[in-house]
Amino acid sequence: MSDIFKIGERTFNSRLIVGTGKYKDLQETADAVKASGADIVTVAVRRVNITDTKEPLLMDFIDPKKITYLPNTAGCFNSEDALRTLRLAKESGGWNLVKLEVLGDEKTLYPNMRETLVAAEILVKEGFEVMVYCSDDPIACKQLEDIGVAAIMPLGSLIGSGQGIPNKLNIEIIKKQSKVPVIVDAGIGTASDAAIAMELGCDGVLVNSAIAKAQNPILMATSMKNAVIAGRQSYLSGRMDKINIASPSSPVKGKIN
Amino acid sequence: MEIQLNGKAYPLDQECNIDDFLSKLSIDKTKVAIELNKSVVPKDKYSETKLANKDVVEIVTFIGGG
Numbered sequence: 001m002s003d004i005f006k007i008g009e010r011t012f013n014s015r016l017i018v019g020t021g022k023y024k025d026l027q028e029t030a031d032a033v034k035a036s037g038a039d040i041v042t043v044a045v046r047r048v049n050i051t052d053t054k055e056p057l058l059m060d061f062i063d064p065k066k067i068t069y070l071p072n073t074a075g076c077f078n079s080e081d082a083l084r085t086l087r088l089a090k091e092s093g094g095w096n097l098v099k100l101e102v103l104g105d106e107k108t109l110y111p112n113m114r115e116t117l118v119a120a121e122i123l124v125k126e127g128f129e130v131m132v133y134c135s136d137d138p139i140a141c142k143q144l145e146d147i148g149v150a151a152i153m154p155l156g157s158l159i160g161s162g163q164g165i166p167n168k169l170n171i172e173i174i175k176k177q178s179k180v181p182v183i184v185d186a187g188i189g190t191a192s193d194a195a196i197a198m199e200l201g202c203d204g205v206l207v208n209s210a211i212a213k214a215q216n217p218i219l220m221a222t223s224m225k226n227a228v229i230a231g232r233q234s235y236l237s238g239r240m241d242k243i244n245i246a247s248p249s250s251p252v253k254g255k256i257n
Numbered sequence: 258m259e260i261q262l263n264g265k266a267y268p269l270d271q272e273c274n275i276d277d278f279l280s281k282l283s284i285d286k287t288k289v290a291i292e293l294n295k296s297v298v299p300k301d302k303y304s305e306t307k308l309a310n311k312d313v314v315e316i317v318t319f320i321g322g323g
Contacts, residue, residue, distance in 0.1 A: 019323030029321055044322025045290075047263040047315065053283045058319050074322050084292065088317050091297045092290030159323070208323030 003236065005204060007181055008097060008129035008150040010068070012039040015198070016228040017070065017183065019208025020058060023217065030061040032211055035221035040068045042099055042206065044075070045085045045092070064093055070131065072099040077112070079119035086123060097150070098123070101133035109159040109186075113140045117147065124148045133185050136170040138177060145180055152178055153185035153206065156197065160209045162189030165196055175201045191220075191227035198231025199239075258310035267314075275303040279316075289318045 005012040018038040023029040033041055041062060049055050062069075071089030073082040079102055086098045100119055104112030111134050123130045124147055131151040132144050141152045154174055157163035164187060165171060175182045181203035188194050194205045207224050214220035258269050269278075275298060279286050291298045292315040298306055308314065 020321035021323040023321060026321070042323055043319040045317050046320045048284060048289055048318050050263055050265075050267075050282060050316070057288055058321055059288050069319060071319065072322055084295070087297045088290040088292055088315070089319070090290075091299060092288075092317065092319065206323075 003232065005181070007131065010097065010129075012068070013037075014039045014225070014228070015204040015232055016194070016225055017042065017204060017206040018211060018221070018224075019206065020062070021074075021208055022212035026056055026058060026061040028217060029058070029212075032217045032221040033062055033067065035218045035225070036207075036211065037225045038067070040070050042070045042072050042208070045071055045073075045089050068097065069093060069095060070097060070099050071095060072133075073101050073119075075103070076101070077103050077115075079115040079122070082115075082119045083122060086128065087126075090128070096127060097129045097131070099131045099133065099153070100149075111135055111155070113137070117143055120144055120149055121147050131183070136167055136174065138170065138173045141174045141182075142177060145178055149180065151181040151183055151203075153183045155186040156184045156193065157187030159186040161187055162210060162213075163187050164189050164193040165200075168196065168200060171197070171202065172200050175203075188224075191223045194224050194227040195231035195234070198228055199235050201235055204228075260308055260311065261313040263315060269308060272307055272309065275306045275308065278308060279303070282316075284316065289316050291316055 005015050014037045016036055016038050017040045018036045019042045020029050073085045076082040082102050102112050102115040104110050120130055120132055129150040131153055132149050133153045134140055136154040144152055156165035183204040183206055184197040184202050185206040188207045188210045197205045205228055211217050211220045260267050260269055294313050
C-alpha cells in the first residue's frame with residue numbers, strides 16, 4: 001500500500017522527523033539520524049564560532065543533499081527574531097521549508113500563539129513553506145491552517161519533558177479538522193508515545209530528547225523508527241472495536257468434555 | 258575601522274567585501290548565511306558588498322537543534 005508523506009510540495013518516506021540537539025557529539029547525532037531512518041532533521045541557526053572556524057559543523061556529518069534540513073527558530077521569543085532567523089536560514093541553504101516556533105516562556109517553552117500567528121502569516125506571504133510548533137488548541141491550529149501553513153505541529157507535552165501525550169482528545173480533534181499534515185512535536189518520551197501519536201491518525205512525529213537522552217540513543221532511534229511505522233500501520237489497519245465483555249479467541253464448538 | 262561581528266567588536270584594517278572577509282576568517286561561504294545591519298545579504302552579492310565602519314554583521318550556520 002503506498003503511503004506517501006507529503007508536506008507542501010515535498011514527499012517523504014519516513015514519518016519520523018528527528019531533532020539534532022542534545023547529542024554527545026556530531027558523530028552520535030549522525031549515527032542516530034541514520035538509525036532513525038528520518039528523511040528530515042530539525043536544525044538550529046546560530047552564530048559561527050569566529051575564534052575557531054575550523055570547528056566541525058553539522059553539515060560535515062549530515063549531508064543536506066541527502067537529508068532535508070528543517071531550520072527552526074528555537075530560542076526566539078518574538079516574531080521579529082523568528083523572521084530574522086528563518087530569512088537567514090533560507091539564504092544559508094536555499095531552504096524554504098522551515099519550522100517556526102515562537103516561545104512564550106522560558107520555563108514551559110510553551111508557544112506564544114499570537115506572535116506565532118503574526119510570523120506565520122508573514123512567512124507564508126514571503127513564499128516559505130512553514131511548519132509550525134503550536135499549542136494543542138484546535139482553534140489556534142485552525143487559524144494557522146487558514147493562514148496557509150504547510151504543517152501543524154502541536155505539542156504532545158512540554159518540550160524535552162518526555163511526558164508523552166496527556167491530552168489525546170485534543171490531538172485527535174486537531175487531526176480530524178485539519179487538511180494539512182499534523183505532526184506531534186515535543187513531549188515524546190518513549191516509543192509507545194510515538195506509536196500513540198500515529199494511532200491517533202497524526203501524519204508524523206518529531207522526536208529529539210527521547211532519542212538523544214536515552215541511555216542508548218542509537219537503539220532508541222531504531223525503536224522510534226519502528227514505533228512510528230507500527231503506529232501508522234495500526235491506524236491504517238483500522239483497529240477492532242472495544243467491547244466490555246470477553247470474547248473467546250478459540251472456538252467453543254468441538255472441545256472435549 | 259571597527260565592525261560589530263557576531264555581537265563583538267572586530268577591528269578591520271581596511272575596507273573589504275564580504276567574499277574577502279570570509280576568506281580572511283577561513284569560512285566556507287556555502288555553509289553560512291550573513292546578515293548586514295539586520296538585512297540578509299544574498300550569496301551572489303558578497304563580492305560587491307563592502308563592509309564599512311560600524312557595520313553590524315552576523316554570520317550564522319546550522320547547528321544541532323530540536
